Amino acid sequence: MSGTADASKRGALQAALAALNAAIYGYGVAGAHLPTTSRETAQQDWVQHQATRDTLETMLTSLGAQPLPAQDAYRLPFPVHSAHAAVSLAGYLENQLAAAYLGLVALDDARLRAWGAQQAQACALRATTWLGRTAAFPGLSSRASRAGSTASAQPSRSP
Amino acid sequence: MLAATVMSVPLFAAACKGLGALGTPPKPLPDVAVLRDAISAEQVMIARYSSVIAGPAGLAPALTPLLGQHLEHLATLRSRLIVPAGSQAPPQPVKSGSAAPRMPGTPAGALTALETAEADAASSLVSRLAVVSPSLAQLLASIAASEASHALLLRQHGGVR
Numbered sequence: 001m002s003g004t005a006d007a008s009k010r011g012a013l014q015a016a017l018a019a020l021n022a023a024i025y026g027y028g029v030a031g032a033h034l035p036t037t038s039r040e041t042a043q044q045d046w047v048q049h050q051a052t053r054d055t056l057e058t059m060l061t062s063l064g065a066q067p068l069p070a071q072d073a074y075r076l077p078f079p080v081h082s083a084h085a086a087v088s089l090a091g092y093l094e095n096q097l098a099a100a101y102l103g104l105v106a107l108d109d110a111r112l113r114a115w116g117a118q119q120a121q122a123c124a125l126r127a128t129t130w131l132g133r134t135a136a137f138p139g140l141s142s143r144a145s146r147a148g149s150t151a152s153a154q155p156s157r158s159p
Numbered sequence: 160m161l162a163a164t165v166m167s168v169p170l171f172a173a174a175c176k177g178l179g180a181l182g183t184p185p186k187p188l189p190d191v192a193v194l195r196d197a198i199s200a201e202q203v204m205i206a207r208y209s210s211v212i213a214g215p216a217g218l219a220p221a222l223t224p225l226l227g228q229h230l231e232h233l234a235t236l237r238s239r240l241i242v243p244a245g246s247q248a249p250p251q252p253v254k255s256g257s258a259a260p261r262m263p264g265t266p267a268g269a270l271t272a273l274e275t276a277e278a279d280a281a282s283s284l285v286s287r288l289a290v291v292s293p294s295l296a297q298l299l300a301s302i303a304a305s306e307a308s309h310a311l312l313l314r315q316h317g318g319v320r
């Protein structure tokens with residue numbers, strides 16, 4: 001395994017971890033504005049994301065990298081003062097996360113590609129549950145999906 | 160003028176030897192075969208949806224948005240496949256009643272058949288990620304995620320009917 005390949009893995013895993021930490025924060029905000037039944041769903045998703053964060057941190061540690069810590073707070077993409085906005089935020093967070101996981105799919109590592117694809121799929125399923133609709137290209141902008149070899153999904157540092 | 164004449168001599172010589180002088184085209188990358196298969200699979204999926212939407216099951220309002228996303232998948236996959244002149248022809252549209260499987264006539268049966276087809280299509284795409292370029296792997300993983308979410312929506316739709 002070359003040093004460059006390991007550096008690429010570490011970079012993509014740190015980016016996924018950063019997106020995941022932002023999503024975990026965002027789910028906390030969304031949960032505060034949801035009615036009881038939806039809040040339970042948000043809590044289940046939040047727990048799933050925390051478990052995945054543990055897995056990502058273990059992956060990074062095994063590569064000799066120090067997992068980057070979560071920030072104290074993240075800037076939200078839009079104001080969240082209602083249940084409707086909270087549901088939109090959950091869907092938005094899942095799409096941002098899917099983009100970060102597609103960063104792992106671009107690595108030259110079959111195991112990480114499969115894992116990243118599995119996580120992106122889980123994001124799409126959660127987003128569909130929240131929004132009641134599907135996306136043609138979860139985690140990819142329509143422009144990126146058509147951009148050929150230049151397509152490269154980048155995670156957002158803040159939800 | 161002199162420069163133009165000198166430059167044209169090697170080109171003229173190559174033309175006299177015929178196209179064989181240009182050498183054998185390079186072997187296609189694995190991306191090409193995977194793209195062709197993905198395009199064919201999308202065409203069959205579109206034929207399935209079109210068949211159910213045109214049938215008596217009354218599912219057009221629910222299925223038309225999903226069909227639209229499959230058409231987007233197909234257009235994007237096709238845009239990634241550049242077919243040089245004289246090489247193997249690109250996949251052709253599936254004709255109704257030929258390669259497209261016959262779909263059940265009842266709403267419940269049609270929804271179940273589509274759900275199964277979507278789940279299988281998602282699994283098939285993910286199984287080929289290891290052999291393609293990074294960019295195509297991302298596109299296929301994204302399409303697989305879309306198709307898995309279609310399966311979820313179809314299951315939910317079948318449950319509330």
